[in-house]
Amino acid sequence: xxxxxxxxxxxxxxxxxxxxxxxxxxxxxxxxxxxxxxxxxxxxxxxxxxxxxxxxxxxxxxxxxxxxxxxxxxxxxxxxxxxxxxxxxxxxxxxxxxxxxxxxxxxxxxxxxxxxxxxxxxxxxxxxxxxxxxxxxxxxxxxxxxxxxxxxxxxxxxxxxxxxxxxxxxxxxxxxxxxxxxxxxxxxxxxxxxxxxxxxxxxxxxxxxxxxxxxxxxxxxxxxxxxxxxxxxxxxxxxxxxxxxxxxxxxxxxxxxxxxxxxxxxxxxxxxxxxxxxxxxxxxxxxxxxxxxxxxxxxxxxxxxxxxxxxxxxxxxxxxxxxxxxxxxxxxxxxxxxxxxxxxxxxxxxxxxxxxxxxxxxxxxxxxxxxxxxxxxxxxxxxxxxxxxxxxxxxxxxxxxxxxxxxxxxxxxxxxxxxxxxxxxxxxxxxxxxxxxxxxxxxxxxxxxxxxxxxxxxxxxxxxxxxxxxxxxxxxxxxxxxxxxxxxxxxxxxxxxxxxxxxxxxxxxxxxxxxxxxxxxxxxxxxxxxxxxxxxxxxxxxxxxxxxxxxxxxxxxxxxxxxxxxxxxxxxxxxxxxxxxxxxxxxxxxxxxxxxxxxxxxxxxxxxxxxxxxxxxxxxxxxxxxxxxxxxxxxxxxxxxxxxxxxxxxxxxxxxxxxxxxxxxxxxxxxxxxxxxxxxxxxxxxxxxxxxxxxxxxxxxxxxxxxxxxxxxxxxxxxxxxxxxxxxxxxxxxxxxx
Numbered sequence: 222x223x224x225x226x227x228x229x230x231x232x233x234x235x236x237x238x239x240x241x242x243x244x245x246x247x248x249x250x251x252x253x254x255x256x257x258x259x260x261x262x263x264x265x266x267x268x269x270x271x272x273x274x275x276x277x278x279x280x281x282x283x284x285x286x287x288x289x290x291x292x293x294x295x296x297x298x299x300x301x302x303x304x305x306x307x308x309x310x311x312x313x314x315x316x317x318x319x320x321x322x323x324x325x326x327x328x329x330x331x332x333x334x335x336x337x338x339x340x341x342x343x344x345x346x347x348x349x350x351x352x353x354x355x356x357x358x359x360x361x362x363x364x365x366x367x368x369x370x371x372x373x374x375x376x377x378x379x380x381x382x383x384x385x386x387x388x389x390x391x392x393x394x395x396x397x398x399x400x401x402x403x404x405x406x407x408x409x410x411x412x413x414x415x416x417x418x419x420x421x422x423x424x425x426x427x428x429x430x431x432x433x434x435x436x437x438x439x440x441x442x443x444x445x446x447x448x449x450x451x452x453x454x455x456x457x458x459x460x461x462x463x464x465x466x467x468x469x470x471x472x473x474x475x476x477x478x479x480x481x482x483x484x485x486x487x488x489x490x491x492x493x494x495x496x497x498x499x500x501x502x503x504x505x506x507x508x509x510x511x512x513x514x515x516x517x518x519x520x521x522x523x524x525x526x527x528x529x530x531x532x533x534x535x536x537x538x539x540x541x542x543x544x545x546x547x548x549x550x551x552x553x554x555x556x557x558x559x560x561x562x563x564x565x566x567x568x569x570x571x572x573x574x575x576x577x578x579x580x581x582x583x584x585x586x587x588x589x590x591x592x593x594x595x596x597x598x599x600x601x602x603x604x605x606x607x608x609x610x611x612x613x614x615x616x617x618x619x620x621x622x623x624x625x626x627x628x629x630x631x632x633x634x635x636x637x638x639x640x641x642x643x644x645x646x647x648x649x650x651x652x653x654x655x656x657x658x659x660x661x662x663x664x665x666x667x668x669x670x671x672x673x674x675x676x677x678x679x680x681x682x683x684x685x686x687x688x689x690x691x692x693x694x695x696x697x698x699x700x701x702x703x704x705x706x707x708x709x710x711x712x713x714x715x716x717x718x719x720x721x722x723x724x725x726x727x728x729x730x731x732x733x734x735x736x737x738x739x740x741x742x743x744x745x746x747x748x749x750x751x752x753x754x755x756x757x758x759x760x761x762x763x764x765x766x767x768x769x770x771x772x773x774x775x776x777x778x779x780x781x782x783x784x785x786x787x788x789x790x791x792x793x794x795x796x797x798x799x800x801x802x803x804x805x806x807x808x809x810x811x812x813x814x815x816x817x818x819x820x821x822x823x824x825x826x827x828x829x830x831x832x833x834x835x836x837x838x839x840x841x842x843x844x845x846x847x848x849x850x851x852x853x854x855x856x857x858x859x860x861x862x863x864x865x866x867x868x869x870x871x872x873x874x875x876x877x878x879x880x881x882x883x884x885x886x887x888x889x890x891x892x893x894x895x896x897x898x899x900x901x902x903x904x905x906x907x908x909x910x911x912x913x914x915x916x917x918x919x920x921x922x923x924x925x926x927x928x929x930x931x932x933x934x935x936x937x938x939x940x941x942x943x944x945x946x947x948x949x950x951x952x953x954x955x956x957x958x959x
Contacts, residue, residue, distance in 0.1 A: 224338035224423065228330055231409055231420065231427045239263025241296030244304055246507025248491075252304070253315045257438045258508065260431035261480045264405065265511040266293065268518045271364055271404035272566065275395060281366045286411030321452040322437050326430050329459030333426040333468060336724035340733050344415065346422035346471065347731035348761070349604065349723075350587075354421045354471035355764035356782060360394045360403030361417035362771050365410060367391060374772040381776060382784045385575040390771075393784045396572040397579070401518030402473035418734045418765065421471060428476045429468050432681060433459050435483040440685040443490055443646065445632075445639040450691040453709065458684050461599040462719040463592070466606055467677055469727050474519040475677055481515035482527050483681040484508055489531025490642065493538065493551055502554030509555065513562035517569040522576045523678055526653070528555065530682055533645040579783065586670025591658050594621040597687050599716040604723045606673075617715075624708055628689030639689070646686035650679045730844035732761045737815045737847050741796070742769035744820060747812065753820065754778070754790040756830070757798035758840065766798060766818075794820045800840075800851060800945055801831050801859070806952040816945075817847055827950040829869055834858030834919060838937065853940040855928040859920040861948070863913045870951040873908040873920070876944040884925035885941060887911065889918055896925065899941050910951075 239262035240255075246262065247255045270289050271282060279285050340347040346354050367376055369391055375382065376390045387393040394400055406417050406424055413420070437455040440446045446454065458464060467475050488508045495501045516527050539548035563570045590607045595617035602609040609617065632640035654676050661668030676683065693705035744750045752774035757763040763781055780787045797803060798818045805811050810825030821828060836857035842849040863869055873887075879899045887894045887908050895909030911920065924940040931937040 223344055224334050225331070227344060227413070227415070227420065228334045228423050228427055230413060231424055232326075232330070232431065234409060234412065235260060235263040235267070235405075235427065235431060237263070237297075238266050238293040241293055241298070241300045242266055242507075244300035245296065246511065248501075248504040248508070250504075254318075254438070256316055256319050257434045258484075258511075260434065261484055261511055261515060263293070264401070264428070264431075264477060264480065265514050265518075266296075267408050268401040268404045269514065269565070271408055272395075272400070272518070275364065275369045275391070278369050280368045280371075281364060282407045282411040283365050286365075286408050289408065290412065319434065319437075321449065322434050322455055325452055325456040325459060326433050329433065329456070330426065330430045332460070332720060332724070333430070333465070334423065336469075336727040337422055337426065339728040340731055341735065344419035344423070345734045345739070346418050346420075347469075347727065347733045348422070348471050349466075349469045349726060349731055351470035351472065352732075352761050352764050352782070353473070354425075355761065355768055357399065357402045357406060357471070357473055358417035358421050358765070359390075359768035359771065360398060360400070361406035361410060361421070362768055363391055363394055363407075364404055365407040365417065366771070369395075374770075375767070375775050376771065378774050380788050381786050383786065384784050385578070386572075387784075390784055392568075396568045397576055398783065399474035399519055400569065401477055401515065404518070405473075417768065418739065421473070425471050425473045425476065426468050428473060428480075429464050430459060432464075432476065432480050432483070435480055435487075436681045436685060439483055439487060439646070439682055440688065440691075442487065443639065443642040443682075444685045444689055445637060445642075446685075446688070446691055447695055450688075450694050453691060453694075454685055454688045457599065457688065457712065457716060458681065460713070460716040460720050461680075461684070462601050462604070462606060462716070462723065463596075463599065463677055463680055465720055465723045466604070466673075469604075469723055469731075472674075472677075475674060477515055477518075478520035478523050478527075478678040479681055481512045481519065482523070482530075482678055484512035484515070485527055486530045486646070486682050488512065489528060489551075489555055490534050490645075492554060493531075493535040494638070496547070498550075499554070502557070505554075506558050509558035510562050513559045514566065517562055517566045520678065521569045521573055522580070524573065526675075529649045529653075530645050530679070531555070533649050534642060537641060537645065583783075584667050586667040586674075588661070588667060589669045589673040591669065591672075592654075592676065594618050594625070597621070597683065598712050599719060600712065601715075601719055604719070604726045620708060620711075624690040624705075625687055628692060631692065632689060643686040643689050646679075646682040650675065650683055734765055735847055737817045738762055738765055739769070740814045741766045741798070741818055743814060744794075744796070744812070745770055745772050749809070750794050750812070750820060752776070752792040753794050753796045754792035754823070755781070756795050756832070758833075759799070762798055766796060770796075793824060794822055795828075795830060796820050799833075800849060800943055801833065802945065802947045803829060803831060804947055804949045806950060823864075826865065827869060827952070828864065829871075829913060829948070829950060830862045830864075831920075831946075831948050832860050834860045834921075837943075838939075848944070850942050850944045852931075852937070852942045853922070853924070853928075854938070855940045856921060856923040857940065858922070859946070861913050861918045861920055863915050863918065866915055868912045868914045870953075871911050871913050872949045872951060873911065874945075874947040874949060875906045875908055875922075876903065876946075877906055877941050878903040879924075879941045880929040880931070880939050881926070883941070886923040886925055888921040888923065889913065903942075903944065 236259050239259035242262040243255045243258040348354050379388045382390040384393050387396050433455040436458040437451045440451040440454040488505050516524050535551050600617050608614050654672050657668045657672035693701050696702040754776050776790050776792050777787050803821050805825045805827040810822040812820040836854045838852045882900045884896050885899050886896045889911050894911045928938040928940040931939050
């Protein structure tokens with residue numbers, strides 16, 4: 222229940238921030254439809270308040286977050302008085318016309334949050350694979366707890382956090398990274414009294430649901446669908462695997478950019494259709510400013526293409542009718558709000574070139590399957606967006622293409638402006654999507670990831686354009702109406718099936734910020750722990766550990782993510798968070814947080830460092846549990862570094878079993894140190910005592926018997942499995958205890 226209550230609180234809080242501003246900026250002709258604009262206005266206003274707080278050098282949203290509630294309250298009070306909200310058409314009665322959209326939002330929110338609520342009993346964040354959630358949470362803590370001038374802990378660790386012109390972690394968020402998602406997490410977390418890791422995933426789900434009114438609005442005003450057909454398009458957006466993929470990979474910035482582009486597209490088309498004079502341009506200025514501000518804050522690199530549908534609409538009409546002066550005036554009116562938004566967020570504009578240079582340097586993302594026409598309508602085969610198998614795919618593809626073309630043809634025959642709107646909403650984006658997919662296939666890069674991002678941020682307009690066939694719902698011909706309704710039911714059922722697949726995967730096998738990982742933040746409360754080497758194997762856990770420890774200097778052995786460079790390991794403590802743990806005998810030299818995470822003082826006279834060497838398969842884990850393990854290929858090794866001037870006596874405790882019972886021979890370098898019997902049942906085994914010389918050594922564990930087959934469906938040959946490896950360094954003359 223806590224998940225649903227918190228999701229509702231986040232949704233209502235964002236809407237509260239947007240109500241007053243939406244009333245002020247919605248053009249007079251459209252003011253009775255102000256509820257459509259509440260969500261993007263609330264998101265934009267929260268983002269700008271945090272932006273202003275950062276440049277005012279305020280000590281984070283924890284200090285001013287609740288006081289900032291006065292901003293939307295004053296705007297709402299002013300709008301209540303100015304527009305007579307109790308009685309006028311622009312008042313609360315306007316909300317009633319959107320009850321269908323509200324119902325669709327409620328249904329989608331319940332369906333989205335349900336699987337999240339099953340990942341853990343208490344509020345936390347989970348993901349199907351992407352580590353973006355941890356990155357957003359780190360930015361949220363920066364904005365929540367630090368002032369812009371603060372350079373303490375990790376924030377000012379230049380050798381680790383430098384990215385292009387940003388030499389501190391705070392400026393990295395203001396200039397280069399996705400600022401607005403972290404700003405929303407910070408402000409809402411401060412107001413609700415919740416840490417970033419508790420609300421990052423939920424806020425992403427809420428942001429997707431808050432996009433539904435804009436999808437409805439594009440379908441209603443640009444594609445000119447009837448109200449209930451437009452509600453159906455909004456519902457389809459809320460159930461689509463395209464959007465669920467974004468939510469369950471915690472792509473918060475992507476969903477904010479989708480709202481921004483929907484605003485800009487609608488504003489640009491309306492401005493052209495209203496003859497693009499200066500009075501109407503001024504009236505739409507607030508809507509356009511909000512769109513640009515959201516693009517700059519969330520996905521500033523999308524700025525270069527965010528006007529493609531609107532520009533295609535205006536440019537096409539201008540070329541057809543020879544209205545070049547009108548087009549120039551339209552372009553000027555569209556760019557004035559951009560200039561104003563750019564002046565407010567100058568750092569984001571300045572960081573554009575650097576952002577694109579980073580894209581050239583790193584091949585971000587992973588491969589995502591190509592979406593064909595049936596996939597555009599959400600008819601996919603699995604939660605990875607893979608296509609349906611067999612002949613069903615081709616039948617559905619043909620049906621989808623036929624229905625989309627039929628809707629467009631009818632609009633053309635009616636000489637409706639909606640026909641040109643459909644073309645402009647879809648064709649330019651599909652061309653770009655196809656080019657990126659082809660580029661990825663040709664070069665062998667992750668350009669399919671970029672293609673998906675492009676598709677998803679334009680998806681509100683794309684989906685509205687794809688669903689022009691819904692006009693047949695009100696056809697006077699029973700056969701036509703029946704075909705449209707049957708196809709609509711099929712699309713809805715297959716989208717619900719995809720949602721079920723996503724929900725099942727999220728409920729059973731997500732990456733989760735569990736209690737053991739969240740316990741890492743206890744190290745921030747220990748004055749003795751002032752700097753750490755982040756020896757955490759798993760990328761998800763390492764990024765979250767970084768976000769939990771921002772008040773401490775941190776050093777990474779590998780390049781973890783932007784703003785977390787690899788460097789010399791200068792920390793006074795090692796954070797161990799994998800299967801390998803080092804335990805030293807002096808009480809002040811070791812902090813054991815739980816079965817997975819511990820810290821070791823690098824200044825201890827018994828300190829050493831260990832990591833996996835050769836001969837191991839990849840890490841495996843038990844879904845929804847912290848249990849992890851690695852199988853050996855036969856002989857497997859550990860790399861051990863002893864910085865002391867003397868050899869250290871070490872007992873290795875191995876929680877293990879074999880495919881069959883076998884002997885395990887232990888070597889340090891080429892020197893045999895004895896053997897131990899490993900059974901087929903899991904148990905804790907004490908290996909023979911070893912002596913680790915100064916410097917770098919290799920501890921090798923050799924299976925006396927050859928490795929055996931893993932079992933049906935697994936082609937590997939396995940030796941033994943390691944569930945945990947503890948190196949217990951002994952004091953002189955003190956026996957090991959377990």
